Amino acid sequence: MSLLEIQNASMQFGGLKCVCDLSFSLDKNELLGLIGPNGAGKTTVFNMVTGVYPPTSGRVTFDGVDVSGQRPYRITGRGIARTFQNIRLFRSLSVFDNVRTACNLHLSHGISHAVFRGRGYRDEEEKIRAHVLELLEIFGLLECRDRPGNSLPYGDQRRLEIVRALATKPKLLLLDEPAAGMNPSEKVGLMQLIRFAKEKFGLSILLVEHDMKVVMGICERIIVLDYGRKIAEGAPQEIRSNPAVIAAYLGKEAE
Amino acid sequence: MKSWNPKLALLLALLLAAGANVFSSAINPYYYDILITIGINIILAVSLNLVTGYTGQFSLGHAGFMAVGAYFSAWVTLNFGFSFGSAVPATTTVYVLALAAGGFVAAATGLLVGVPSLRLRGDYLAIVTLGFSEIIKGVIQNAEPLGAQRGLGGIVQHTNLFWTFAGVALAVYGILTLVHSTYGSGFLAVRDDEIAAEAMGINTTKYKVLAFVIGAFFAGLAGGLYAHFKQFIHPEGFNFLKSVDIVVMVILGGMGSTAGVCMAAVILTILPELLRAVSGYSWLPEQVRHLAENRMILYSILLIVLMLNRPQGLFGKLNFGSRKS
Numbered sequence: 001m002s003l004l005e006i007q008n009a010s011m012q013f014g015g016l017k018c019v020c021d022l023s024f025s026l027d028k029n030e031l032l033g034l035i036g037p038n039g040a041g042k043t044t045v046f047n048m049v050t051g052v053y054p055p056t057s058g059r060v061t062f063d064g065v066d067v068s069g070q071r072p073y074r075i076t077g078r079g080i081a082r083t084f085q086n087i088r089l090f091r092s093l094s095v096f097d098n099v100r101t102a103c104n105l106h107l108s109h110g111i112s113h114a115v116f117r118g119r120g121y122r123d124e125e126e127k128i129r130a131h132v133l134e135l136l137e138i139f140g141l142l143e144c145r146d147r148p149g150n151s152l153p154y155g156d157q158r159r160l161e162i163v164r165a166l167a168t169k170p171k172l173l174l175l176d177e178p179a180a181g182m183n184p185s186e187k188v189g190l191m192q193l194i195r196f197a198k199e200k201f202g203l204s205i206l207l208v209e210h211d212m213k214v215v216m217g218i219c220e221r222i223i224v225l226d227y228g229r230k231i232a233e234g235a236p237q238e239i240r241s242n243p244a245v246i247a248a249y250l251g252k253e254a255e
Numbered sequence: 256m257k258s259w260n261p262k263l264a265l266l267l268a269l270l271l272a273a274g275a276n277v278f279s280s281a282i283n284p285y286y287y288d289i290l291i292t293i294g295i296n297i298i299l300a301v302s303l304n305l306v307t308g309y310t311g312q313f314s315l316g317h318a319g320f321m322a323v324g325a326y327f328s329a330w331v332t333l334n335f336g337f338s339f340g341s342a343v344p345a346t347t348t349v350y351v352l353a354l355a356a357g358g359f360v361a362a363a364t365g366l367l368v369g370v371p372s373l374r375l376r377g378d379y380l381a382i383v384t385l386g387f388s389e390i391i392k393g394v395i396q397n398a399e400p401l402g403a404q405r406g407l408g409g410i411v412q413h414t415n416l417f418w419t420f421a422g423v424a425l426a427v428y429g430i431l432t433l434v435h436s437t438y439g440s441g442f443l444a445v446r447d448d449e450i451a452a453e454a455m456g457i458n459t460t461k462y463k464v465l466a467f468v469i470g471a472f473f474a475g476l477a478g479g480l481y482a483h484f485k486q487f488i489h490p491e492g493f494n495f496l497k498s499v500d501i502v503v504m505v506i507l508g509g510m511g512s513t514a515g516v517c518m519a520a521v522i523l524t525i526l527p528e529l530l531r532a533v534s535g536y537s538w539l540p541e542q543v544r545h546l547a548e549n550r551m552i553l554y555s556i557l558l559i560v561l562m563l564n565r566p567q568g569l570f571g572k573l574n575f576g577s578r579k580s
Binding site for chain 2: 072109114
């Protein structure tokens, strides 16, 4: 059964059609790549799925539930987490607190607990602390846990965004250009990290990326967008030799 | 990991307030007045800090919530002050209930104001909150049972050092425990990045309204304390300038720093009085005294200099009980 299903979704801003009649689905435990030239509408697809913009028409179904038009925090609550193309860490919070904030979602205590600080509150805070520290350790960010999140090197900030997204305990993780601005060795590390996180947490992943080495290296299936339309879909090998894709990226040869 | 026990600190603060209260008759009435004003200003500044400093919502209407609390609690004690008899425990009970009621009514007003206006951000939100506080003032100015333009007098004095600083302790305790908890980290997330906060499963609307309601509650409490200290309240005492005074305390103390904001409230309450005192020292050269007489100008210049040199606030990120993870 597919985990995420997008049916005839369109996104229109005034007269501009960013995404046009797009349909695709993503299976459980699949790593699906979404590629396309600049302005093809990849990030808009992300924003549609996560509820930042409700689709103008069409449906987004996640885990059997229609989530189109729901508020982002509700969609996150259903199990979709994301990272951002331009990193959006909480700039005044430490590395630890950035991740802790994401634990808010599965909190059983409310405001009165937080103020009265009974045993239940203390136990839960302790559990969250242990969970956050464990996540930070897995991803090698434990040493810098008390530093401000945005003081980390660029690659580590990207990693922290992934850790923060994982703290919401998602079923589906959306990664928006995770390799942007990374050097070749960081990219190799990132690919290992994505594979590892997918296995360890049983995730499905939807990945937007411009770097073809990364995309071809880890994606099991790829969808190609151009001007908001799907122009190709298939395994990395097929995409590589697809004439429509080559035309979209490099232009057609003169006749 | 935990370097402080918040409940113990609260208890200690309450005991300290009770202890200080014993000596209140020995304090010069002028200083006594300043002390109480400091306490009330700390409550106002700390509660606005939750809204503006921690949650990042710029509000210019805090005096409006203070007015609601002041008038409602005064109305309660004026009408029901002696309904349990005129013995001290009975009137004190009514007073405490009136303070709480003033806080809750102010909180309800905060909810009423917050829900429609929190769709707006930054300057727009500031203007809307300013408008709401002017409406509150306008309503009071026309409400005959509340004394309208004449002000409301004849309130019995109940507020003393203990009640004031118990209020300070409660406000500081409530807000600090909240923002240090995982639940309260949502406030900071909303301030830092709303889109990221939503993506992490945080209901940003809920947090913004909550900050507004809690902030309004404590402002109402401060208003109640104020009314039962001054014994006379007037709509003009809760005007735009009062809101700005509180905003200045928050900005000067450092947004999102409770310790800094408390210090700023103390300093900004004492400073004009200090300058007043300087202008009275006859042994000082005439020019100095003359300068001090224009204390409001000096005060403003001081604010400008401070802001130019410490835009992050006097105490930056300093916080009570801040701890490493």
